[in-house]
Amino acid sequence: MTATSPSPISSKADQSFWYRLTHLSLPWKVTWVYLSIMLVLPVAAMLLKAATVGPAKFWEIATDEIALSTYVVTFVTAFIASAINGVFGTLIAWVLVRYDFPGKRIVDAAVDLPFALPTAVAGLTLATVYSDNGWIGSLFVPLGIKISFTRLGVGMAMLFISLPFVVRTLQPVLQDLEKETEEAAWCLGASPLQTFLLVILPPLIPPVLTGVALGFARAVGEYGSVVIIAGNVPFQDLIAPVLVFQRLEQYDYAGATVVGTVLLLISLVLLVVINVLQTWGRRYDDRG
């Protein structure tokens, strides 16, 4: 968000806070009422339900063997997938901004496919393509590598859904990068490697990390594509969101709520981290 100067209409400044609170305009009322019902109420319902479990019991459920194994599978796989996309996303953004080649527009548009394609379809087709007799999966059978219905499959689904984030956060920054700066570095005798490491890379780090964090947050919460491509076997490829779903199916509301609360709190932490990264990235804005 670009910050512009405050609105010049300040005649309301002398009105008291309470007056303003009780005389909100229609859009404000809609915003508050909708957010209260749709967001505050359900989050409160879950946190209070988690609170009724009691701290000792909460800790016991949150750290039981199966729950712990799902955290490890979820977070380690999501971290690896978002990190891989950090590298390849940077490369893709670079290629899309700096080079021209036939079919570039289609490639650019296709990067958004994971946003547009329903996750159930993504899971279905990835499970087929990476299965033992699928187009790509069959190539790995001679190597003894199974992808679908293993943790590698979970990783593939997470790679798919977290792909667009780094590309899309990096593209505008790369476009803003003035080529003159690079040429100046080159004229001053910097080697291509020095130019890349010292001139191009520093402003790209915040958007890349933001993209990785966004992709990680999305991969941690992903359910649809993973549940289809994974075998959902505890201690192997069962992820935390699927565990929540399974417990709910068994009417284990306390168990579902506790693991759900752990996931919710982690989402909140990630949201804060992403905001900090975005603020950090904006420090370059003022220099333009």
Next chain:
Amino acid sequence: MTTEAKSALSYTNPPTPRTAPRAQGAWVKWLLISITILYLGLILFIPALNVFVEAFSGGVGPFFDNLKSPAFLNSVKLTVIIAAIAVPINTVFGLCAAWAIARNYFPGRTLLLSIIDLPFAISPVVAGLMFVLLFGRNGWFGPVLDTAGIRIIFALPGMVIVTAFVTMPFVAREVIPVLEEMGSEQEEAAKTLGATDWQTFWRVTLPNIRWGLLYGVILTNARAMGEFGAVSVVSGNIAGKTQTMPLFVEEAYKQYKTPEAYSAAVILALLAVVTLVLKEIVERKSRITDVQE
């Protein structure tokens, strides 16, 4: 994802083919392009192509036969109904929230922005769980709803509510940057000239933000029709009753009716393609508007 800003930029600075000052430029370029295509091929293109190949592997006839099954037609109907309710609700909310945030400066503005983004950060399963705890049989409002004879969970209302939840931020996200870029001068001028709030909105604000708004609505619709996790939690997945298209795909696949699953998947994949095409059109239109200004 400020695509508007991105497209505006790419127009003002047309991408000049990089004439590398060094000799190794050309092969580096083609190496990087090849890696890009290979990576996207493995992750995106081959899986996307596979949807269509699998769906038509039995021929065109069986494909259309699968689409005529009552369970599938019911799932289409339900998906359309849910989107038809959730998308307008979130459009109104998104416009209100965008106006509130873009036109006002107040403490906690960034916090409010983050709160609106929250549904993107929360796992869809957790979102569904929250509403089960609210409206389910053992939930807060469960006893009240039970005596009133209203079913929300395992029925259409619950599916609409969770869909509205997961698609909440799209419109506001897309409209806020456009509103900020537009500035409030035109609206103030309209008000000075005696226009009512509604007239100002319809005749001044809306024409200015229409492309951003449309883009937000397209994204909301795509997610609303494709949502799986949250809807799956609250639906109960009763075939012919509470089964949306994505749920139909999963159910068919689990029951080894792979051709049926792929026939439905093609329809959803086409929805994704239409979404991407519309997005391209909207981006071009907003670019043209930028140039005219």
